[in-house]
Amino acid sequence: MSTRDVGTDYEEVAIRHLSQFGLELVAQNYRLNNGEIDIIMRDDEFFIFVEVKYRASAAFADVLEQISAKQLQRVRHAARVWLAKHQLSEHTTACRFDIIAITGHPFNIEWLKDAF
Secondary structure (H helix, E strand, C coil), X not given: CCHHHHHHHHHHHHHHHHHCXXXXXXXXXXXXXXXXXXXXXXXXXXXXXXXXXXXXCCCCCCHHHHCCHHHHHHHHHHHHHHXXXXXXXXXXXXXXXXXXXXXXXCCEEEEECCCC
């Protein structure tokens, strides 16, 4: 299984998890040349841009340590572009950036709301 396939599988896990809390899927794998958003969900008036991270084991490093400042900038940029393409303004649209960290088998899911 490729890295992309593994990522897609765990994005699906994240979508199911978030859906249990009433969030609705808007888009998945929104890609630009210089940025990507794994999942875009909606919770009432909020658009939630979700970064999904997976580690098979917590023994090596915490899954959240994998996220660099540069990667967060790319996610923010992609979110601004996505909002603009949908005639929404980043200044007037309620949105937040969450992280879903998935570790191990059976997996543990950690949901960090408004993470960055």
